[in-house]
Amino acid sequence: MTIYRTHCCNELNLRNKNQKVKLSGWVNKKRDHGNLLFIDLRDHYGLTQCVVDKSKSIFKEIEKIPLETVLKIEGIVIEREKETVNESLETGEVEVRIENFEILGHTKELPLPVFSDQEYSEEIRLKYRFLDLRRKKIHNNIILRSKIISFIRTEMQKYGFLEYQTPILTSSSPEGARDFLVPSRLNPGKFYALPQAPQQFKQLIMVSGFDKYFQIAPCFRDEDARADRSPGEFYQLDLEMSFVEQEDVFKIVEELFVNLFKKFSSKKLLHEKFPRIPFDEAMLKYGSDKPDLRNPLEISDLTEIFKRDDVNFDIFKKLVSHGSIVRGIVTKNTSEKSRSFFDGIDKWAKEEGSSGLAYFSIEKSENLIAKGPVGKFFSEKSLKEIMKLMNASIGDTIFMSCGKKSEVEKLLYKARNKIANELNLIDDNVFSFCWVVDYPMFEFDENTKKIEFSHNPFSMPQGDTNNLDLSEPLKLKAFQYDIVCNGIELSSGAIRNHKPNLMYKLFEIAGYSKETVNDKFSGMINALSYGAPPHGGIAPGIDRIVMLLADEKNIREVTMFPMNQNAQDLMMNAPSEVDDNQLKELNISKRKN
RNA sequence: GGGGGUGUAGCUCAGUUGGUUAGAGCGAUCGCCUGUCACGCGAUAGGUCGAGGGUUCGAGUCCCUUCACUCCCGCCA
Numbered sequence: 001m002t003i004y005r006t007h008c009c010n011e012l013n014l015r016n017k018n019q020k021v022k023l024s025g026w027v028n029k030k031r032d033h034g035n036l037l038f039i040d041l042r043d044h045y046g047l048t049q050c051v052v053d054k055s056k057s058i059f060k061e062i063e064k065i066p067l068e069t070v071l072k073i074e075g076i077v078i079e080r081e082k083e084t085v086n087e088s089l090e091t092g093e094v095e096v097r098i099e100n101f102e103i104l105g106h107t108k109e110l111p112l113p114v115f116s117d118q119e120y121s122e123e124i125r126l127k128y129r130f131l132d133l134r135r136k137k138i139h140n141n142i143i144l145r146s147k148i149i150s151f152i153r154t155e156m157q158k159y160g161f162l163e164y165q166t167p168i169l170t171s172s173s174p175e176g177a178r179d180f181l182v183p184s185r186l187n188p189g190k191f192y193a194l195p196q197a198p199q200q201f202k203q204l205i206m207v208s209g210f211d212k213y214f215q216i217a218p219c220f221r222d223e224d225a226r227a228d229r230s231p232g233e234f235y236q237l238d239l240e241m242s243f244v245e246q247e248d249v250f251k252i253v254e255e256l257f258v259n260l261f262k263k264f265s266s267k268k269l270l271h272e273k274f275p276r277i278p279f280d281e282a283m284l285k286y287g288s289d290k291p292d293l294r295n296p297l298e299i300s301d302l303t304e305i306f307k308r309d310d311v312n313f314d315i316f317k318k319l320v321s322h323g324s325i326v327r328g329i330v331t332k333n334t335s336e337k338s339r340s341f342f343d344g345i346d347k348w349a350k351e352e353g354s355s356g357l358a359y360f361s362i363e364k365s366e367n368l369i370a371k372g373p374v375g376k377f378f379s380e381k382s383l384k385e386i387m388k389l390m391n392a393s394i395g396d397t398i399f400m401s402c403g404k405k406s407e408v409e410k411l412l413y414k415a416r417n418k419i420a421n422e423l424n425l426i427d428d429n430v431f432s433f434c435w436v437v438d439y440p441m442f443e444f445d446e447n448t449k450k451i452e453f454s455h456n457p458f459s460m461p462q463g464d465t466n467n468l469d470l471s472e473p474l475k476l477k478a479f480q481y482d483i484v485c486n487g488i489e490l491s492s493g494a495i496r497n498h499k500p501n502l503m504y505k506l507f508e509i510a511g512y513s514k515e516t517v518n519d520k521f522s523g524m525i526n527a528l529s530y531g532a533p534p535h536g537g538i539a540p541g542i543d544r545i546v547m548l549l550a551d552e553k554n555i556r557e558v559t560m561f562p563m564n565q566n567a568q569d570l571m572m573n574a575p576s577e578v579d580d581n582q583l584k585e586l587n588i589s590k591r592k593n
Numbered sequence: 594g595g596g597g598g599u600g601u602a603g604c605u606c607a608g609u610u611g612g613u614u615a616g617a618g619c620g621a622u623c624g625c626c627u628g629u630c631a632c633g634c635g636a637u638a639g640g641u642c643g644a645g646g647g648u649u650c651g652a653g654u655c656c657c658u659u660c661a662c663u664c665c666c667g668c669c670a
Contacts, residue, residue: 036627
């Protein structure tokens with residue numbers, strides 16, 4: 001009890017009948033009958049209907065109070081007549097008869113309605129975020145976020161992890177995303193960088209002997225935004241463990257995620273032991289390293305089919321003879337679908353910038369036949385082979401794409417989603433987790449024509465690390481893994497390379513000299529030379545976890561004060577100009593051109 | 594950096610083939626109404642049709658430029 005309230009707006013019920021109470025909150029809604037006025041008073045906790053009629057001298061005054069004014073109301077708890085009880089309200093059995101009131105906070109005319117389910121422009125929402133956040137849905141999302149983070153902390157501590165803070169001002173690193181830079185006043189011409197993740201620090205924590213670390217860690221990356229990617233900053237559940245291998249990390253994370261998702265969602269988990277899918281298999285079967293396993297469609301390679309003499313699909317055959325590949329998706333029992341369905345898919349594929357998706361359905365009269373625009377090019381024997389390869393039956397349809405490997409993968413990844421959505425094959429009431437494992441250590445960058453780290457340069461390569469064959473670096477796999485849920489990448493992690501000599505060799509393959517490594521990763525490489533334990537970890541994205549659990553498509557819906565797509569805070573006017581004096585002190589001058 | 598969508602009253606939107614004075618709901622203001630819970634009824638105010646330019650007898654509507662918001666590609670180890 002405070003001078004402002006004896007109860008919160010969700011608390012009153014019949015047990016409080018006839019009590020004199022004080023409530024404080026916002027005017028959510030008024031229903032003015034002229035001689036009788038209802039006010040729904042709202043606070044963080046709930047809603048209470050308050051009522052006053054013209055017999056009270058304050059009636060005329062209270063009638064004029066606009067919505068979203070902050071009021072303190074004093075009154076008596078009254079039992080509602082049976083027929084006026086509001087079942088949908090926690091406090092719906094009672095109402096407060098207003099005896100007195102005080103305006104605690106006036107409001108100007110509102111730029112947006114708080115009591116409304118209608119959508120309104122992102123610009124208004126972000127500028128008046130404090131009003132937007134009063135609305136029920138987003139208010140509850142933010143509460144959910146808090147509860148999720150709190151649950152994670154408790155669980156992690158239960159598993160024996162301790163939370164440690166790491167610096168926000170650190171050094172720029174050459175790998176990865178663009179850094180946010182902070183000029184140093186005391187070191188003219190030098191810059192700090194905000195951490196893209198506490199990657200090096202968490203490994204240093206392991207070298208320091210702390211064994212199990214976690215942190216709800218802010219991460220800063222100066223890259224462009226997406227619906228599921230905040231510009232600038234986001235949060236990770238960063239964790240790292242010593243004396244573990246990959247499966248030990250998986251065990252902890254699976255337990256955490258299963259408990260977390262069971263607690264905060266009524267949706268079912270498709271697997272409680274998450275499937276492990278090798279990267280190469282994921283790229284083949286799903287066209288992506290973030291497969292949505294709710295989707296039953298799978299991709300198969302059909303390139304060999306187009307080398308047969310009894311297949312006359314010349315366009316594909318010609319491309320295949322020049323090194324292209326063919327892959328396809330089979331859909332079950334779709335041969336009776338309308339022509340417009342198939343043409344719609346083909347048209348969609350062309351809009352995606354491809355040359356389209358060839359298709360035929362398998363039917364049987366006397367013999368097996370392929371029905372569809374390209375069906376005539378396939379012999380019965382070749383059809384049997386395709387059916388065997390793709391596990392297809394009579395009545396099924398085969399969609400095919402031909403081209404460069406990366407293009408085919410990309411198109412069929414999208415086509416898998418498109419076709420599954422058209423056929424309504426995805427169960428929206430399910431969470432489907434999986435691990436993608438065995439990532440390649442390196443990849444070939446077509447643009448720079450150089451070998452680069454495909455993920456994290458600190459990952460441990462697979463194989464005999466004391467005697468590793470580095471002659472074919474593109475064939476090297478790493479103990480590098482991703483966790484994926486419903487097609488959304490939640491996190492990357494790895495068993496780290498704690499052997500400095502091996503690390504120098506790997507960096508050399510990616511074009512970094514020993515001197516560069518010493519210079520750019522001095523903290524890390526130095527530490528690894530003084531008795532580093534084997535260690536590994538992962539860093540699931542908090543924002544995306546909350547998005548999944550809140551069933552939201554946009555990260556702003558689970559972020560209290562987000563920036564817009566251009567990385568501006570419309571409420572605080574950030575970024576902003578600064579005084580010339582500030583710049584001078586920092587030894588910075590603006591370029592004039 | 595590139596592509597798509599949107600922009601009309603404080604908010605959400607409609608606006609036909611280019612044609613008279615640009616409309617509705619919510620909100621605001623005023624009036625009526627004692628059981629509503631999206632209360633109801635009536636009235637009033639409120640518009641640089643994102644901005645600039647062009648075509649036309651005439652532009653919210655067509656064209657060009659530009660700005661803002663948003664979605665996607667690039668980017669995000």
